[in-house]
Every structure is written in C-alpha cells, then in structure tokens.
Amino acid sequence: MKTIFIILLFFFFACLNIHAQTVQTLNKLGQTPGGASAHVNWDIVGHKLIVGCGTSIWIYDFSNPFSPQIIAKRPFMGLVNETSLDGNILFAAVTHEGVFALDYTSPDLTILHHYDMKNMGDSAAYDLWRTNDTLYVADHKTVRMLKYNTASGFSKLASFSGPASYCVAQRGDYIAVGNKGTLLTEGNISVYSVYNLSVPIAVWSSAWLNVVQNVHFADLRDDIIYVCGGPENLLFTKSNLFALQFNGSTLNPIDTFFVDGGIPGLAQMNIMNMDSRNDTLFIVTTAAYDTASFPLAYMPIVDASGLPVDTMKKIGFVIPGLWHFDAALMHGTPYIAMASEWCGVLVSDVSQLSPYDTLGLYETGGWCVDAKVKNNLLWACHEGYGLIAYNIDSLQYSSGFNAQSKLMHIYDLNNHYFSSDLEFLNDTLLMINSSEVYNIKPWQMGGQPQLAYDMSKNWMNHLSIINTNTGQRMIATYDNLLGGKWIELFDPFNSINNFPVLAIDSMNCDSRAMCVAGDTVYYGKKIGNDIFLVAQKVVNNAFVFLDTIKLTMTWGTLSFSEIFGISVENGVIAVGYGAQFALFRWNGSDLQTIFTDFKPTQRVMDIVLKNNYVYVADRFYGMKVYDVASQTQAVLVAESKGTGGWTNVFGSTAITVGDDGQIFLCDFHAGVIIIEPFDHSLIGVEEKAQYTNDFFTIFPNPASDFFTIKINDADNAKQNTIVIYDVSGKEIFKKIMSGKSIEINTKKWSKGLYFVKLTDSNNLTQSRRIIVK
Numbered sequence: 001m002k003t004i005f006i007i008l009l010f011f012f013f014a015c016l017n018i019h020a021q022t023v024q025t026l027n028k029l030g031q032t033p034g035g036a037s038a039h040v041n042w043d044i045v046g047h048k049l050i051v052g053c054g055t056s057i058w059i060y061d062f063s064n065p066f067s068p069q070i071i072a073k074r075p076f077m078g079l080v081n082e083t084s085l086d087g088n089i090l091f092a093a094v095t096h097e098g099v100f101a102l103d104y105t106s107p108d109l110t111i112l113h114h115y116d117m118k119n120m121g122d123s124a125a126y127d128l129w130r131t132n133d134t135l136y137v138a139d140h141k142t143v144r145m146l147k148y149n150t151a152s153g154f155s156k157l158a159s160f161s162g163p164a165s166y167c168v169a170q171r172g173d174y175i176a177v178g179n180k181g182t183l184l185t186e187g188n189i190s191v192y193s194v195y196n197l198s199v200p201i202a203v204w205s206s207a208w209l210n211v212v213q214n215v216h217f218a219d220l221r222d223d224i225i226y227v228c229g230g231p232e233n234l235l236f237t238k239s240n241l242f243a244l245q246f247n248g249s250t251l252n253p254i255d256t257f258f259v260d261g262g263i264p265g266l267a268q269m270n271i272m273n274m275d276s277r278n279d280t281l282f283i284v285t286t287a288a289y290d291t292a293s294f295p296l297a298y299m300p301i302v303d304a305s306g307l308p309v310d311t312m313k314k315i316g317f318v319i320p321g322l323w324h325f326d327a328a329l330m331h332g333t334p335y336i337a338m339a340s341e342w343c344g345v346l347v348s349d350v351s352q353l354s355p356y357d358t359l360g361l362y363e364t365g366g367w368c369v370d371a372k373v374k375n376n377l378l379w380a381c382h383e384g385y386g387l388i389a390y391n392i393d394s395l396q397y398s399s400g401f402n403a404q405s406k407l408m409h410i411y412d413l414n415n416h417y418f419s420s421d422l423e424f425l426n427d428t429l430l431m432i433n434s435s436e437v438y439n440i441k442p443w444q445m446g447g448q449p450q451l452a453y454d455m456s457k458n459w460m461n462h463l464s465i466i467n468t469n470t471g472q473r474m475i476a477t478y479d480n481l482l483g484g485k486w487i488e489l490f491d492p493f494n495s496i497n498n499f500p501v502l503a504i505d506s507m508n509c510d511s512r513a514m515c516v517a518g519d520t521v522y523y524g525k526k527i528g529n530d531i532f533l534v535a536q537k538v539v540n541n542a543f544v545f546l547d548t549i550k551l552t553m554t555w556g557t558l559s560f561s562e563i564f565g566i567s568v569e570n571g572v573i574a575v576g577y578g579a580q581f582a583l584f585r586w587n588g589s590d591l592q593t594i595f596t597d598f599k600p601t602q603r604v605m606d607i608v609l610k611n612n613y614v615y616v617a618d619r620f621y622g623m624k625v626y627d628v629a630s631q632t633q634a635v636l637v638a639e640s641k642g643t644g645g646w647t648n649v650f651g652s653t654a655i656t657v658g659d660d661g662q663i664f665l666c667d668f669h670a671g672v673i674i675i676e677p678f679d680h681s682l683i684g685v686e687e688k689a690q691y692t693n694d695f696f697t698i699f700p701n702p703a704s705d706f707f708t709i710k711i712n713d714a715d716n717a718k719q720n721t722i723v724i725y726d727v728s729g730k731e732i733f734k735k736i737m738s739g740k741s742i743e744i745n746t747k748k749w750s751k752g753l754y755f756v757k758l759t760d761s762n763n764l765t766q767s768r769r770i771i772v773k
Contacts, residue, residue: 026623026640026663026678027727027753030396031075032671033405034058034365036384037339040328041083049330049337050090051345052080053364055643055670057092057102057109065333065347065359073401074102074109077643079669084130089150091135093125096644099137101148108401113153115146124644127167127214136175138165143177145197160197161190169225170194171217174201174246176225178212181205187212189227191246204251208232208240213272219279223247224254224307226281228271236268237261241283245308254308259288259300268323275327275336279305281312282336282350287323297322299338301353316353321346321361335359342366342384342417368671369420370462370654371664377407378664380672381419386411387432392662393767395674398729398755408443421462423474425492431474433460437492455492455499459484461511468519468538473502475521475538477511485511487523489538503543505536512606512654513563515573520546520586522573524563531563533575533584535591549591554580554598565607565617565654574614574628576604581614583628597626597634606654606666611679613637615663617655620644623665625678638678643670660769676727676753680771695766696720696758702771703746709756710741721759724770727752746772 035054042049049060049068057080059072078095085091089112090104098117103110117124117139127138134157135146142159149155164187167178173194181187188205189212211230218224229240238260244251259269270286281302289297301316320327321340328337334351344364349357366385371378378390387410394405410432411417421433428441430449435457438449463476466489474492479485489503505523507513509531513524519539525532525548535546553561561578568574572594573584579602583594602624606617612629622642626634642665645651654666661677680702697710709722722742724733732754733744749772756768 023636024638024678026625026638027676028077028397028640028673029662029676029727029753029755030399030674031055032365032368032378032380032388032390032395033073033075033401035368035669035671036341036366037344037364038325038341039080039082040326040337040339040345041085042328042330042337043085044331047332049328049345049347050083050085051337051339051364052083052092052326053344054367055079055094055667056365057083057090058364059104059109060345060362062330062333065335068360068362070402072104072107072109074111075401075670076100077641077670077673078124079643081126082128084128084135086130086133091128091130091148093128093137095124095126097125099125099128099135099146099154101153112150113148115154115156118641118644129168129170131170136168136170138168138177140164140166140180143168143175158197160192161200166212167214167228169215169217171222174222176215176217178215178227180212181210184210186210189215189225189244189251191225191251202246202249202251204244204253206242206253208256209242213270214274216274216276218304218307219276220305221279221307224304225251226274226276226304228273228284230272231268231270232258236270239269239271239285239288241271241274241281241302241312243304243307243312255304255311257283257300257302257312257314259283259285261289273326275329276304277329277331279303279307280315282318282327282329284320284324284327284338286325297324298355299324299327301350317355318348318350319346319355319358365671366417367650367668368653368666369668371656371666371672372422373656373658373662373664374424378672378674379422380666381421381433382671383418383420385419386417387419387422390672392674395672396725396729396755396767398725398757408440408449410438410449423463423465425465425472431463431492433463433476435460435476453495455490457488457490457499462514464514464516464521466516466519466521466538468541470541473538473541475514475516477507477514477523479511483508485509487514487521489541489543491541502541503538505534505543510562510564513566515566515568517568522566522568524566524575524577526562531561531577533563533566533573533591535586546586547589547591549584549593551575551577551582552596553578554596564605567607567609567614569609569611572609574607574609576607576616579603581607581616581634583609583614583631594631595633605652608655608657610657611682613679615655615657617652617665618642619651619653622652623655623663623675640665640673640675642667642673645669662769677771680773695760696768698756698768698770701769702773704773705747706743706745707770708741708743709737709758719761723757723759725755725757726750727754 039052051058060068076094078097082093090102092100099115101113123139129136137144142162145157161177164180166180175192186205190200191202213230214228216226225244227242232238241257243255268287273284287297299318299320304312320338321343323341326339338346345362347359366382370381389408394403435455437452439452443449459478459480485507508526509524536543563577565576580598582596603619608615614626616624625638642652650668656664661679661682663675665673759765
C-alpha cells in the first residue's frame, strides 16, 4: 500500500510538472485606461483627488477646483477598493492583486512594494485601514495585520477575526471589524483590543445586518460606531445605517437610519459607504431615491451629532450621479467628491446643502462588456460609458500610462450610455445596440461621427450582419430585463414602416448566445429547463429551420447555466455554457456533437474558435486557450489571468482574437486587457498585409537570427529612431538609423513577442510587432 501511495504521489507531481511545462502563460501587453469610478480619497495637503476607477488609480490636481488636471495614472489587475496616503507613499487595496505601496510623486505611480494576494481564491484586499506603518487588510475571510518598511516592504504580523471579515477601522486601542453575512444569514460587528487580537471584546449582530459594507468611528466621540448595513433583503428594497455604542465590553444599537423603496432589480437600496465631518454624515446609498429627486439617485445628509441622546436626522441630500459607491469630503474646501458608476466623479458644493450645486463631472470610464477589432482599432463597449474607439498601439504598457489612446467616443443617450455591441454596415456606417446608425466618415476626415438615423428598436443587446439571398440583413438579440429574450431579423437599410421585423423567435436564453456564419445563424434557446443550440438559415427574408440539438452538462444539470458564447469556423460550432464548452459540427443536414469539455471551476462567459484553438473568457480566471485540433479532446495550452472579479461575482466578460492572433480580453472592471498572441502562425500574414503602405516594413516575421527594418519612402530615410521593447515594456534595443534599412541581430534574444517603435525626424511614430522564434 505504501508503494502504491508513493507511485500515485509521484504521478501526481509528474502531472503538475507536465502542466507547468506545457501550459504557456501569456503576457499582458496593455489595457484600456480607467473604468467606472468606485473609490475616492482626498489629499488635504496636496489638494489632490485620488480616484479608483475600475482597476486604475487616477490622481487629479485640484489646485484650481474649476479646472482639475489628471497628473498621474496606474493600471492594475484588480478593482481598487481603498487607498491611504502617508507622505509620498500611496497604499492601495486592489482586490485579488493585494496591497501596493506606490510612489505618489511619480506620474506613473511607480510600484515600490507589493503584497501579493493572487492565487488565494476569494481572499483579496477588500478594505484597508492604516495607522502609521501598520496596515489592517480585510480579505473577506480574516483581517491581515501588515507592517510596512520603506526598505524591505510588507511583512505579515498576524491574522484575526473572521470568518468573513470585509471591512475594518481603528480608533485608539480598539479595532472594529465588519464580518459579512449573506442575504440569508446575519453578519456581525466585532470589536478587538490592539493588545489582544485572539478574542473580540464585543460582538453585535442583527437580522437586519446581512451584507455589512463598512464601519466608521464617529468624529466627535470614541464610543460610537457607524455601520453601513448593505441591503436588508434579497430585493434590495431597504438598507440601514446603524449607530452602535461601545461601552468597553458590549455593543448596543442606539439608532438606525434607513432608505427604502426602490425599483426591484434596478434601483438598489444599498448603504455601502459614507464620509463625515463633525458627525454630519454623507451616506452612500448606491441607487436609493426619494420623490424629491426621482428618477435620480440621492445621497442623504444626516446629522448624527446628537447621539446617543438624540436621534439621527436627515437634513438634506446631494445628487451623486445615479449609481454611486463612495464619497470623500474635500476638507479645506466646500466640496464633496462622489464616485459614480455612470458619471465618473461628481464634485458638488455642499456648503449650503443644495442638492444640485454641482461643480463638475469628470468621466473615468465604465464597466466593459464587449469589444471588436477592425482596421487596427479597438472598439470597446461599456456599461455607463458608451462606445470608444482606441488606438491599439497607444494602449501598450510600453507607451506609458498617460498616452492619449481614445480616438472616438459615442454616448448613447437613448440607452443610458449602455453599449453592449456594434456592427459595421459598410465602411462608413456604424450601428450600435441602441439601434442608432452613425456616419463615421466625418470622423475619418478629422471631425466627429454624425447620427445618420435611429431605428427606435428598444432592448437590443447584440447584433450581427448576415448575408442572404436577398442581400445584407441584420440579426439582433434582445433582452427587456423582465425575462423576455428574443432574436429578430430585419433590413437595416429599409426605413419604410420603421425597419419592420422580417422574422422572430424566442430565446429565453442569454442574449449573447448568437453567432452568424454565412447565411446561417446559431443561437441559444431555452424551453423549460432544457437548453438547445438552434441553427436557422435565412432565405427570402425568413428563418428556415435547419436543426437543433439539446445541450447536456457533464456533471449536474443546466438549471443554473445558459449559453453565453457561440463561435463558428469551417462548419464547427463552439458553444460555451456554464462550466464547460462543447464542439458541434454541421454536416449539411444535422448538428452532431464532436465532444464536450468540462471544468468544475470554470465559468465560460464567451468563446472564440480560431485556427483549431478555442479561446475562453473564464469569469473567475481570465483567459484560457485550448488546442482542439484532435477533434476528440481539448488540451489546455495557454492561459493568462484576469482580475478575478469582485467577490468573484464579476470578472472576464468577453474575448476577441484579432486576425494577427492578438488576444483582447474584456473585463468588467479592467476594460480590455491586451494579451500577446499564442498562435504565431497568424502574425506574419497580418503584419505584411496591414503595413505594406506604411513608412517602414519588417521582414522576415517571424524571425530566427535576424530581421530587417526597411524604410519604404526614400524621403523618410533620414534620421529615424528605432526602439525595441519586450512584452514587459523593457527597452532592449535603441539606435538612430540614417540609411534606408537596418538589420537587427536577434541570436541572443529570448523567444517571444517584441515591439518595434520607429520615430521619424518629424516626431511621427509607428509601431510594429515582431516574433522571434
């Protein structure tokens, strides 16, 4: 038995070693800037506003409050939850990436030290409290006590509290910890002495306190603690702010302020944060509203200075810009900054408690849900921020974090700035999911895109051109948020009778589950508890049924899964749903199953089939590449981690693979993450085609021992600066060339992807990619 155990153990570690040798970790090359604003912090000394926008930190100089300027940026791979400033060091709690110490004086917020919390499941940096050089980090399980040294970095001293510590604050000798329950179980507040972290001095819980969001000590008294109670129920129709009194041994509730009402599923009652001055509380409610401000969300202003004798009294409110997540009083000024999901950062004057006295609105980004690549531009779709076209080269980390990469921005007022998809009708007409069509020719000529026409089709989510026997038509999917999900066929050029529906079918499945190949559309359809892949051909402006096949789950049922992604290549259909994906084949008469691949920890949110590789957007992990050339099994060959989401609810949302093999992973918080190609067989063809008419050419590509850079235009063969970077952004070659060509020796270079940047005498820059094999 002992021998068998040793053999099995050896085999287990051998498998791990094989995995480590065969699965390539792909490097991240860049990402889109910013994201929806979720955190704000005020630097009273420097008059700077620190903003956590998605997975980035932006620093605004507010020396002139009427014209603030962004002076620093830094992207991360986790949602920025909290920051704390200590002189020239900015500490940041960045979800699954952990805790960073940043150089606050640097325009790139240079990383000084990093306490890594990756690969820890749902343990992450959700809250941070700092006292001098000691940091308390609530990681959703315990509170980690860290010591910071400017020379050696972070060291862990202890862990305490639990089992679901989510927020932390300190006052003098006492530490208050919020332990998160669920919407079905009670959370609690525990108070510890800094001299004994093993057992709490006092604990308080309530049936009304479930998803505790934050804790704060009062301004004027050390014995009062405010608790942001989160939603009280599953419908988010009520939320509470509790005031507790701590007498040294017990915690006792002395008052409760609540918000209620709301629109179930839309306007959430969720008190998740607050800021205060002299116990005047500015309460972050996420999306609470009252009749005075409807349909806008509001931030109640509450006087709590009379506690514990008097009660908390609402004395006013502020309009924070719809859904909002944080607030920071800008001490020394009459202003408050509010982190808004749809509006970025709003700054308002609260000196007179006037709810509409807004100083400014500063856009930071939105939640990214999809992206496409066309004409070497990245088109990114955001909830709350519309559609943006980016210059891909300027998004590279090697270009720095302050590069101007945004080329075009379309807000969709009819759809609350929510953009989920786009499609090009031709070279100049661009349609977005609000059913608006824009003429982008004026933009191509240096102006702005112009609205050409609006089809007035509500609830459209995803769309795709389909080529049929009667001409070009549009396939679109819809979701009315009330359970209705369907698919339509219409002519996007026929305005007679308001672009009438030519064909329609119910889906009752996620609206992303649609893909067009030729004149055939494949989509998901749910009937009862069963989910099907449906194939319909479009003939004579109608759906012609081809076949359907019922999906099966390798383990468990499909009751909690839907089809989220479909991709088609050469008659093979890849379908992603729940913890698995499956390959099917259309043989001309029916759909046939090729094989299914099941991973219990995987959640497939999107899928791309390209050149016998399946690219998966895994909500929890990030991006994975599988080799499916055998048509019998999926072999994991490459991967790259995403952000891991926030309490693993959000994360990777969609994936796109360019014709050159470059991978674009959409992340709800991080925007679009650019990942190096895995399939290098696609690189050379795309580079040659794309850059034939530009002012320099690279060959051969891929390269083995050398490659040549050739200036295409003799007039440009003057002084050109060549700089080459590796995928980490490190400069590995630089030279000024004065001739028409130069040969670069790569014999000593590591295999992989490199970026060649050429700047001419007029300071014009172009970039290329080169593979060294």
